[in-house]
Amino acid sequence: MKKYVQHLLDDIRNAHRPADYFEKAESSVISEEDELDEHFAEVDRYLNLEAEPNFSSYCGLKKEMFPPSDYYDLKELQKVNIEFQQMMRSWNLEIDLPKNFPPERAYELMLGILDRSVLVGKYGFQHFDFCTGNPEGCELKEYCPCIE
Known part of the structure; x- marks a missing residue:
């Protein structure tokens, strides 16, 4: 494995959400009612997603740190x-791609998430499937499940 790839993997592992991330914001024990209020506040934040920070600001990774996909061999x-x-899962973010999706394209789509506004929520996951429901202009192109 190339030395840079090993360093990059270490950086990715270090970018996981800290275990106490949500506890830092809570200074005391909260009631069920307060927790429900927090949940609805989180839903409201999701509805206004464009106002949220990009994923890079949470995890600390920058797109520029990642070489082009052809730098790697397939295993890397x-x-x-x-x-x-x-690492994304640790931040309650999930990516879902079609089976047999080329790893080079998956890599490019994942790196694009670094520049997207995300909601790092305590009460759920933000899911990325890259499908708009219309195969025209879809990022998944010929792998779009809407084509079937």
Whole structure:
């Protein structure tokens, strides 16, 4: 494995959400009513997603840190993709791609999330499937499930 790839994998592992991330914001025990209010506030934030910070501001990774997909051999690229998805899950973000989706394209789509506004929520996950419901202009192109 290339030395830079190993350093990049370490950076991705270090970008996981800290275990106490949500506890830092809570200074005391909250009631069920307060927790419900927090949940609805989170839903409201999701409805105004464009006002949320981009994912890079949460995890600390920058798109510029990642070389083009052709820098990697297949095994390295698959490892980077897996580690990146695991890191995303730690932030309550999930990516869903079609089976047999090319790893090079998955890599590019995942890196694009770094520049997107995201909601890091305590009460749920933000899900990225890249499907607009219309195969025309879809980021998944010929792999779009709407084509079937």
